[in-house]
Every structure is written in C-alpha cells, then in structure tokens.
Amino acid sequence: MTAPDGRSAEGRGELNRSRLHHYAPWVFVLVLALLPLAFPDPYMLAVLTSAGIFIIGAISLNLLLGYTGQLSLGHVAFFGLGAYTSALASLGFDIGIGFGLRITLQPQPVWLGFIAAIIVAGGFGWLLGRLAFRVRGAYFVIITICFAQVLRMVALNWIELTQGPMALISIPPFSMWLPGQGVVPLYSKAQNYWLVLAVAVLAFIVVRQLVESRIGRALVALRANESLARSVGIRVTHYLVIAAVISAGIAGAAGSLFAHYIRIIDPDVFLFIYTVTMVIMVITGGKGTLWGPVVGGLIFGLVPDLLRGHARPEAQWVLYGVAMILFVMFLPRGIVPALASLRRRA
Amino acid sequence: MDQALQHLVNGTVLGGTYALLGIGLTLIFGVMRVVNFTHGELYAFGAYMTYAFVSLLGVNFFAALALATLCGVALGAALELVLLRRMRKADIDSVMLVMIGASLVLQNGEMWAWGGVAKLVPNPFNGSPLVIGPVSVLPLRLFVLAVSAALLLGFWLMLDRTRAGVAMRATFQDPETAALMGVRIGWVNTATFAIGSGLAAAAGALLGPVFMVSPTMGDLVGLKAFAIVILGGLGSLPGATLGGFALGFVEEYAGGYLSTEYRDAFGFLLIILVLALKPQGLVPAKERIG
Amino acid sequence: MSDLLRVEGLAVHIGGLVAIADASFVVPAGQVVSLIGPNGAGKTTAFNVITGYMRPTKGRILFDGADITGLAPDRIAERGIVRSFQRTSVFTGCTVLENALMALHRRGGAGLLGALFRLPSARREEARLRAEAWAMLEFTGLAERADTLAEVLAYGEQRRLGIALAAIASPRLLLLDEPAAGLNPSETAACMALIRQLRDRGATILLVEHDMPMVMQMSDTIVVLNQGRIIAAGAPAEIRANPEVIRAYLGSGDWQEAAHAAA
Numbered sequence: 001m002t003a004p005d006g007r008s009a010e011g012r013g014e015l016n017r018s019r020l021h022h023y024a025p026w027v028f029v030l031v032l033a034l035l036p037l038a039f040p041d042p043y044m045l046a047v048l049t050s051a052g053i054f055i056i057g058a059i060s061l062n063l064l065l066g067y068t069g070q071l072s073l074g075h076v077a078f079f080g081l082g083a084y085t086s087a088l089a090s091l092g093f094d095i096g097i098g099f100g101l102r103i104t105l106q107p108q109p110v111w112l113g114f115i116a117a118i119i120v121a122g123g124f125g126w127l128l129g130r131l132a133f134r135v136r137g138a139y140f141v142i143i144t145i146c147f148a149q150v151l152r153m154v155a156l157n158w159i160e161l162t163q164g165p166m167a168l169i170s171i172p173p174f175s176m177w178l179p180g181q182g183v184v185p186l187y188s189k190a191q192n193y194w195l196v197l198a199v200a201v202l203a204f205i206v207v208r209q210l211v212e213s214r215i216g217r218a219l220v221a222l223r224a225n226e227s228l229a230r231s232v233g234i235r236v237t238h239y240l241v242i243a244a245v246i247s248a249g250i251a252g253a254a255g256s257l258f259a260h261y262i263r264i265i266d267p268d269v270f271l272f273i274y275t276v277t278m279v280i281m282v283i284t285g286g287k288g289t290l291w292g293p294v295v296g297g298l299i300f301g302l303v304p305d306l307l308r309g310h311a312r313p314e315a316q317w318v319l320y321g322v323a324m325i326l327f328v329m330f331l332p333r334g335i336v337p338a339l340a341s342l343r344r345r346a
Numbered sequence: 347m348d349q350a351l352q353h354l355v356n357g358t359v360l361g362g363t364y365a366l367l368g369i370g371l372t373l374i375f376g377v378m379r380v381v382n383f384t385h386g387e388l389y390a391f392g393a394y395m396t397y398a399f400v401s402l403l404g405v406n407f408f409a410a411l412a413l414a415t416l417c418g419v420a421l422g423a424a425l426e427l428v429l430l431r432r433m434r435k436a437d438i439d440s441v442m443l444v445m446i447g448a449s450l451v452l453q454n455g456e457m458w459a460w461g462g463v464a465k466l467v468p469n470p471f472n473g474s475p476l477v478i479g480p481v482s483v484l485p486l487r488l489f490v491l492a493v494s495a496a497l498l499l500g501f502w503l504m505l506d507r508t509r510a511g512v513a514m515r516a517t518f519q520d521p522e523t524a525a526l527m528g529v530r531i532g533w534v535n536t537a538t539f540a541i542g543s544g545l546a547a548a549a550g551a552l553l554g555p556v557f558m559v560s561p562t563m564g565d566l567v568g569l570k571a572f573a574i575v576i577l578g579g580l581g582s583l584p585g586a587t588l589g590g591f592a593l594g595f596v597e598e599y600a601g602g603y604l605s606t607e608y609r610d611a612f613g614f615l616l617i618i619l620v621l622a623l624k625p626q627g628l629v630p631a632k633e634r635i636g
Numbered sequence: 637m638s639d640l641l642r643v644e645g646l647a648v649h650i651g652g653l654v655a656i657a658d659a660s661f662v663v664p665a666g667q668v669v670s671l672i673g674p675n676g677a678g679k680t681t682a683f684n685v686i687t688g689y690m691r692p693t694k695g696r697i698l699f700d701g702a703d704i705t706g707l708a709p710d711r712i713a714e715r716g717i718v719r720s721f722q723r724t725s726v727f728t729g730c731t732v733l734e735n736a737l738m739a740l741h742r743r744g745g746a747g748l749l750g751a752l753f754r755l756p757s758a759r760r761e762e763a764r765l766r767a768e769a770w771a772m773l774e775f776t777g778l779a780e781r782a783d784t785l786a787e788v789l790a791y792g793e794q795r796r797l798g799i800a801l802a803a804i805a806s807p808r809l810l811l812l813d814e815p816a817a818g819l820n821p822s823e824t825a826a827c828m829a830l831i832r833q834l835r836d837r838g839a840t841i842l843l844v845e846h847d848m849p850m851v852m853q854m855s856d857t858i859v860v861l862n863q864g865r866i867i868a869a870g871a872p873a874e875i876r877a878n879p880e881v882i883r884a885y886l887g888s889g890d891w892q893e894a895a896h897a898a899a
Contacts, residue, residue: 071439073446131622137438138381138580142572143621146614149569153614157607206752213751213758214744214765221738224727231687231721232805233713233742242748272565276446283443314454321450328443329432 032197036190045189051301052196053258057274058281058293059203060250065279066288067211068243069223070136073275074128074144077151078248080269081124082117082255084155084162087171087265089113095160109183110175114256121252122245129244133237145272152270167266174260192261199257203250208290210246219243223288273317280320284327286334295335348480353598359487361594362494363549367567368574368586369501370545376518376581377538379438380430383445385546386568387452392418392547393554393563394460397467407470411493411551418547419540426539431532449568457561464558490552497548498587501541505583510537518581546571566610573613576620640665640809640840641686641717646695648681648864655681657864659695663809663842663857668835670843670851673861674884679844680722682861683813686842687719688712699809714742718807722814722844724794725801726786732797733782736769739801743768769804776800776830792823796830803834810839816847828854852876860884 036045057079064072092107108116132143155162162168174195175185186192210216218239221229230236259265277300285296300323304316331338367389374382395417399410429448433441471486505511516524517534525531550563557563574593578585593613601609641663648656656678663669671679684690686697688709697705704712727735744765750758773779776796781789786797799815815831816824828850835841845851851858851872858875860868862884868875875881 069439071442131618135621138375138442139576139621141381141439141442142576143618145569146573146617149614150611150618153608153611157605157611209752209754210748214741214746214762215748215751217734217738218741220730220734221727221741224729224738225725227689227709228721228725228727228801229738230709231713231719232739232801233710233718234738235710235714273450276450279443279446312458314458317454318451318458321447321454324447324450325429325444328436328440328447329429332440 029197029201033194036193040190042189045193047302047305049189049193049196049261050258051297052193052200053254053261054277054281054301055294055297056196056200056203056254056257057251058278058285058297059200059207060247060254061275061278062282062287062289062293063207063210063243063247063250065282066286066292067216067219067223068240069288070133070240071141072144072244072247073141073272073279074146074148075247075251075278076270076272076275077128077144077148078121078125078251079255079258079274080148080151080155082121082252083259083265083269084168084255085120085252086110086113086117086256087168087259088161089116090172090260091168091170093161107172110172110185110260113260114174114253117252117256118249119252121255122249125244125246125248126241128248129241130237133240133244145275148270148272148275152267155267155270162267165266167264168259169264171259171263171265173263174257196257196261199253203253204290204294206246206250210243211290215239215242220288276324277320280324280327282334283332284323284334286336286338289334289336292334292336299335349602350599351479351481353602354595355481355483356487357595357598358591359483359491359594360598361591362491362498363553363590364570364574364594365587365590366494366497366545366549366552367571368578368590369498369583370542370549371571372575372578372581372583372586373514373518373545374539374542375575376583377514377521378430378535379441380445380539381438381442382539382542383442383449383568384425384452385542385571386564386566387449387456388418388422388543388546388564389550389553389567389571390456390559390561390564391421391452392550393467393559394456394465394550395547396551396554397465397559400467400469401465407468407555411548414551415544415548418550419544421547422543423536423540425543426536430535430539434535449564453561453564460561462561464560467555467559469555486556490556493552494549497545501545504541510534514538570610570613573617576617638665639663640700641842642696642698643682643686644696644698646682646685646697647693648678648685648690649693650681650690654864656685656692656861659861659864659866661859661866661869663840665840666838667856668831668841668843668854669857669859670845670855671859671861672845672848672851676863677861678864679861680813683719683811683842683844686712687717687811713805713807716808717811718802718805718809719811720798720802720813720815722817724791724798726789726794726797728785728787730786731783732773732778732786732789733769735786735797735801736772736804737765739804740765740769740772742805772800772804775833776803777826792819792826795819795823796827799827799830803830803839808840809842810834811842811844813844814846815843816845816850824850 057075061072061075064070089105089108090110090113092105094102094104096102128144128147132140135143156164173185173187174192175183177183186195211219218234221234222236222239226236255269281296281300282293283296284299285294286292300320303319307316327334367385371382371385374380392414395414396410399405399413400407405413425448429444430441433444469486471484471489473484475482475484476488505515513524513529513534514537516527516529517531521531570593574589575586577592578589596612596616597609600612639662644660646656646659659682671682673679681690685692688707688711691706696703699715699717704715727738730738744761746758746761749755770779773782778793778797778800781793786794789797795815799812802810802812812831816827819827824847831841831854843851843854855872857869858872859866860875860881867884868878868881
C-alpha cells in the first residue's frame with residue numbers, strides 16, 4: 001500500500017521488496033565479479049578498484065551521515081587510521097616511548113593488519129563517539145574535523161613511527177589463502193579488484209543488517225525526532241556510539257585495502273578533501289539509503305578518470321564543489337530516492 | 347624570561363590577525379546561523395589579491411591592502427547573494443555542505459588561476475628587526491599589529507555607532523523581532539557576510555606578506571578560525587577577539603616551549619578538549635520541549 | 637494503594653523566572669490524575685522535569701520509591717515513565733507502522749550480534765514486535781494507516797498516533813500533555829475512549845488538559861496548579877466546589893473553563 005502522495009517507502013526500497021528487488025543486487029554483484037574475465041583491461045580494473053575502496057568508505061560514512069543524521073566530517077580519520085595501522089603492522093616497527101622503553105613489532109601477515117585496522121579504527125570511533133556525541137550540530141562537525149587534523153599532524157610529525165612526509169613505502173600487497181595455491185600475495189589487478197568487491201559486498205551487508213534491525217530503527221528514530229525517541233527509552237549515546245564504531249571499523253577496513261593496494265601511505269590520507277569526497281558520494285547518491293553511496297561512489301569514483309587528460313586536476317575538485325552545491329540545493333535527497341519516486345510515478 | 351617576552355610579542359601580532367578572522371566568522375554565525383567554511387578561502391583570496399595588485403599591477407602596497415579587502419567584501423557579498431540567500435530556510439547541515447562545496451570551488455579556482463607555487467608579496471618595510479630591550483620584532487609585523495588593531499576598533503565603532511551596526515546587533519540577538527522592527531534581514535545578511543568576508547580577506551592581505559601566499563594557505567587558517575570562535579564561545583564577538591589572542595599565545599608558547607612540530611595541533615586539541623569536556627558551558631540550551 | 641510517583645518540594649527557576657515555586661503531589665498506582673491550572677501555571681514544566689527534559693532547582697521526584705531526579709530522559713523512560721508531547725510529535729519520514737515499531741524499542745532486546753547475523757532469537761523477537769505493533773495500531777484505530785507516512789496523517793490522527801506511541805512503550809506511568817488540544821468534539825470523544833482503554837489495561841496516567849469536561853469525567857484525582865503552587869488536590873467533586881480554584885480560573889480570565897469547572 002502506498003501513501004496518497006506516493007512517497008511512502010521512498011528511499012527505503014527494502015520495504016517494498018518484490019522478487020526483482022530481491023535478486024537484482026546479486027545479479028549486479030555477479031556482473032561486477034565477472035567483469036575482469038570479460039574485459040581484462042588493467043586500467044579499467046585499477047579505476048574500479050580505487051573507486052571501490054572509496055565506495056566502502058562512503059558506505060561506512062552513510063551509516064553516520066545518512067542513518068543517524070550526524071554530519072561527521074572527520075571520517076577520513078578512520079580511513080587513515082586503518083591505512084596506517086595495517087601498513088605498520090605488516091611492515092613492523094620499533095619505536096621509543098620514553099623512559100628508555102621501546103615497542104617493537106615484527107612484520108605481521110597482512111590479514112592480521114587488516115583486522116588490526118578494523119579494531120583500531122573502531123576503537124577510535126568509540127572514543128570519538130563518546131566525546132563528540134555530547135554536542136551536536138556545528139560543534140559536532142567541528143570536533144570531527146579537528147580530530148582528523150590532529151591525526152594528520154601526528155602522522156606528519158611522529159617520524160619514528162610513520163616516517164612523516166617521507167611516507168611509509170614498500171607496503172606489502174594484500175595476501176590471502178587461495179584454494180590450491182596456499183597463502184599468496186595478490187599482485188594482479190583482477191585479484192585486488194575481487195578482494196575490494198568482496199569487502200564492499202560485506203560492508204554493504206553489514207550496514208543493511210544493521211539498519212534493518214531494531215538497532216537501525218533506533219538510529220532512524222533518533223534522526224527523525226530525538227526528543228520523542230528519548231521519551232520512549234531509546235538511549236541516544238548508546239546507539240550513536242554503536243553506529244560510530246561500526247562506521248569507523250568499516251572505514252578502517254577500506255583504509256587497510258587502500259594501503260596494501262597503493263602500497264605507499266603518507267599523512268595526506270588524512271586530508272579533509274577525502275572526507276569531502278565521501279560526503280559528496282553519499283549526498284549525491286542519497287543519504288540514508290542503502291544504494292545511495294554505491295551509486296554516488298560509482299559516479300564520483302569514475303569521474304576523475306573520465307576527466308583525466310581533458311582537464312587540469314583542479315577542474316575535478318571544482319566540479320565536485322559545484323556538484324555538492326547543486327545537489328544540496330536542488331536534489332537534497334539524492335539520486336536513488338529521486339529515481340525511486342520516478343519509477344513509482346511511471 | 348626574555349624568551350617569554352619575545353613569545354608575548356609574537357603571540358600578540360599573531361593574535362591580532364586571528365582576532366580579525368574570528369570576529370568575521372563569529373559575526374556570520376551569530377547573525378546568519380551559517381557555519382562558514384569559505385572563511386579560510388576568503389583569507390587566501392585576500393592574500394592573492396594583494397599579491398596581484400602589488401606584483402602584477404604595480405599598485406602601491408598600502409593601496410593594495412585596501413583594494414584586496416574590498417575585493418573580499420565584494421566576493422563575500424556575491425556568495426551571500428548567489429548561495430546563502432536561497433538557503434535561508436534550509437537546515438544548518440545543508441548550509442554547511444553548500445559552503446564546503448563553495449570552498450572547494452574557491453580553493454581550486456585559486457589553484458587554477460595562480461598555480462601551486464607559493465608567491466612572495468614584496469613590501470616596503472625593510473628586513474632588519476627593531477630591537478627594544480630583549481625583544482626584537484620586524485617592522486612589518488608591527489605594522490600588521492597596528493592595522494589589525496585599527497580594523498578591530500573600526501569594526502566595534504561600526505557595530506556601535508552606525509545604523510547598519512545596530513541592525514546587525516538586533517538581528518544577532520533575535521532575527522524575528524528585528525524583522526518585526528523593520529530591519530531588512532536580507533540586506534543585513536548580505537552586509538554581515540560581506541563584512542565578515544572582508545575581515546578575513548584583510549587578515550589574509552596582512553599576513554600574506556609576512557608568510558608566503560599559496561592556494562592551500564586557507565585550509566589550516568579556516569580551521570583555526572573555528573578554533574578561535576569556539577574558544578570564545580560560538581557567536582560571541584568579545585569571545586572571538588579574546589579567542590584570537592588566546593590561540594595566538596597558545597601557539598606561540600606551546601610551539602616555543604613544548605613542541606615546534608605540533609604547534610598547529612595545539613589549537614585543534616584545545617577545541618576537542620573544550621567541546622568534549624565542557625560542552626554545557628559553551629552550548630546554550632536552545633531546545634524547547636512541549 | 638501505593639504511590640507510583642511522588643513529587644516532593646519541586647521548584648523550577650528558568651532564567652530568573654519562577655516556573656514552579658513549590659509543588660508536592662502524588663500519583664497513586666492505577667489512577668488517572670489530572671494536573672490542571674491556568675496557562676503558565678507550570679504544568680508542562682512539571683512534565684518536563686518529571687521526564688528528565690529539564691532539571692529542577694529544588695526538590696525530588698520519586699518513582700516507585702526510587703529517586704529519579706535529574707536522570708536523562710531515556711533513562712527515565714527505561715524505568716517506565718513515558719510521555720506524550722503537547723506539540724504534535726511523531727517520527728517524520730517514517731510510516732505509522734515504523735513509528736509504532738520505534739516506540740516498541742524498549743519491548744525488544746536484540747543487540748548487535750542478533751542484528752548482524754539475523755540470529756533466530758532476533759528474528760523471533762522481530763516477529764513478536766511486529767505483531768505487537770499491529771495489535772497496538774488496531775487498538776488505536778490506526779491500522780488502516782499503517783503504511784502512511786506519519787506527517788501525512790490528518791491532525792487528529794497525528795495526535796492519536798502521538799498518544800499511541802507513548803502508550804505503545806507500555807509504561808507503568810503514562811504522562812499525556814494536552815492530548816485533546818485542537819481536536820473537534822468527536823475526535824475528543826475518541827481520544828477519551830482511548831485513554832480509558834489504556835487505563836483499563838493497567839496504566840497509571842498523569843494528564844495535563846484544558847478540556848474541563850474531559851478532566852472531570854476521566855480523573856480519579858485532580859491537582860490544581862496556579863502560579864507555580866499547588867492550590868488544591870482532590871476528587872473532581874471537591875475541586876469543582878473549591879472556591880480558591882474558581883477564583884484562580886476567574887482571575888486568569890478563563891471564563892469558559894471556569895464555567896465548565898463550576899458546572
């Protein structure tokens with residue numbers, strides 16, 4: 001049943017689940033998975049892989065920005081934390097922590113670094129959530145931005161650990177157990193592409209399970225009407241912190257993938273501009289919808305490469321800025337809800 | 347002790363320009379409820395305009411400062427008329443996003459126009475520092491301090507004595523009542539954003555010759571402006587003035603005595619601490635229930 | 637009969653103004669208690685303090701013997717005090733059914749693992765919550781509107797949904813802030829029927845209401861607040877005959893209400 005004005009389940013396609021709705025996502029994933037076999041073009045795969053990493057970031061940001069309605073503008077902090085954690089775990093380190101004490105870590109397998117990245121980023125998500133959700137609106141936004149800035153300064157200046165601006169280099173590629181081959185490093189473009197695709201699908205499923213549960217309902221309730229939500233016993237901080245931890249953990253996973261794919265990490269992974277990129281993906285696609293970050297991520301993950309060779313690099317960012325302004329002003333709910341209502345009207 | 351005095355002088359010079367930045371930002375927030383992410387870009391814009399007038403057009407240095415500030419005023423007015431005027435009814439998050447979009451456009455537009463290489467702005471002050479007792483200070487920095495002080499004073503007089511200032515203060519306190527009393531909110535907003543932007547551009551024009559001019563110079567400064575404003579309480583003009591000097595001193599002393607590398611980080615840590623530990627003190631209870 | 641809620645020596649000052657000077661009253665379990673008084677008497681303030689949305693300057697609030705003064709609203713709700721709001725308050729952007737499910741939050745307990753892995757226990761709970769939500773919508777007469785966005789509902793239906801949301805949370809004490817405000821006579825009658833049904837299901841109710849006939853018919857006890865002080869408390873018949881109450885209403889110029897109250 002649809003509301004009189006036809007907006008009832010808009011942006012929440014999961015409610016109106018027809019058979020097509022059920023299988024279309026899996027067909028989409030299957031097509032993406034078969035892509036490297038049909039078109040083994042390394043350039044295209046490279047573009048899709050880095051787009052995929054940012055889509056994972058956007059999926060995680062959407063949990064905070066879209067479902068809880070908290071404009072977290074320090075999201076890149078978790079991405080960067082994940083990247084550095086994973087890279088450092090796989091490279092090993094030996095640092096002094098004062099009083100003549102040293103912490104030494106031998107190089108660890110990459111998958112351990114990946115898990116460490118999720119845990120460390122999630123832990124910082126918990127910390128930031130505990131601190132920052134006591135304030136809202138402009139204050140929250142500014143705290144989150146400052147958080148990412150402080151981490152960038154640490155990455156720049158704690159040279160013993162991070163090499164500072166000289167960057168962490170020679171980060172090993174992701175390695176994993178493959179049937180019949182044992183544990184092998186993933187050097188080929190197609191293998192990395194599949195890895196990112198698999199993690200993206202996992203991240204999507206985690207977010208979907210969460211938002212379609214009692215916890216997700218609590219998050220949406222808090223966004224829709226916080227006073228009312230509290231009056232029926234929904235604990236604000238508790239649920240916002242859960243969302244922050246999961247969101248940060250997924251962003252950390254994306255950061256880890258980034259580190260082992262690019263294989264060089266410098267403090268610029270903490271730049272505000274990367275948060276903005278993820279925000280644009282979520283806003284244009286449709287915040288608070290499951291597919292929004294995927295659609296927005298595909299568009300803005302591919303645009304830079306379409307522009308390459310035709311325009312100066314600044315043009316890309318000017319375009320992003322203009323897109324952000326136009327979408328917020330004229331299509332604030334994003335592409336996915338707009339398409340959904342178009343289809344319903346047709 | 348001598349070094350402490352030296353830091354005091356440096357902190358004051360830095361604090362004066364920070365206060366200019368902070369006042370502009372807090373005025374815009376107080377009157378318009380806009381968290382202005384373009385503030386840092388206006389600062390960079392002021393610096394570039396000074397460079398353009400002095401180095402490319404051969405304009406007199408002092409005239410170039412004034413012209414650059416006016417360019418900032420004009421750009422601010424344009425931003426308000428083109429973007430913010432259409433968003434008067436939008437929620438604060440949407441306005442923030444639009445301003446982030448605008449700052450992306452401005453910053454990369456600057457990069458496009460001027461290239462990524464930092465520029466030096468020639469100035470008429472000779473390089474040898476004035477030495478007064480244990481303290482030495484470059485004449486250019488003294489000039490910057492004097493102009494900042496004059497601008498701050500002029501701004502306060504404008505708020506206190508002129509019709510526009512009264513209208514702004516009225517809107518600052520209560521937009522609805524101000525509108526009922528016949529204040530034209532639209533124009534107050536335009537004037538506010540233009541003046542706030544002009545102050546940011548002036549700060550950039552003044553500091554451009556002290557440091558270097560580069561397209562990303564606005565990044566950090568924009569965030570620092572937030573730090574200043576939050577230290578003083580978002581929307582408080584005296585607070586922003588004090589906050590500006592406070593951040594100047596914190597950076598000078600912490601940078602001097604604790605760690606040069608983390609100099610820029612102290613401001614941000616301070617914001618996180620202030621907001622996380624004492625949000626009640628800073629956030630007025632605006633929520634109305636029932 | 638035990639007192640479910642005790643308000644002791646409550647004082648609330650808001651920015652130099654005295655909203656409540658000194659108020660003490662009790663809500664016995666199982667009763668409908670109405671808090672009445674002229675506009676500005678401090679009724680909504682009392683609600684906000686009891687439910688944790690405002691902090692009292694002085695005084696204590698005891699719920700079932702435990703001190704709940706100054707707890708956060710969500711914590712107070714967890715203990716079983718749920719309120720409705722004077723202004724229409726629903727979860728916008730969500731359907732009526734989703735609204736109901738959100739209000740049922742406290743009736744579920746599924747956590748993170750249950751959600752992520754769709755554990756059988758979580759699935760069973762979800763099915764149970766949906767059944768409860770439907771039952772509550774049937775009960776409140778909103779079942780036909782289950783798939784409608786809450787903000788699209790007619791005004792009277794929105795008010796009813798607001799009460800339903802508070803009731804759905806199955807509180808031990810239900811605070812209703814002017815549930816009949818702005819309703820036409822037939823809607824008011826429906827609203828009263830709903831409140832009566834809620835009471836019959838075992839809820840204790842504290843009501844703030846301007847509609848005097850409704851207050852007189854519904855209440856076991858009436859507490860009269862004027863200028864931040866309690867001037868009378870007792871059964872409807874006593875209150876109706878209390879000269880001080882009539883004077884308070886006359887003084888405030890609420891002629892109609894006074895006439896109703898005296899009738």
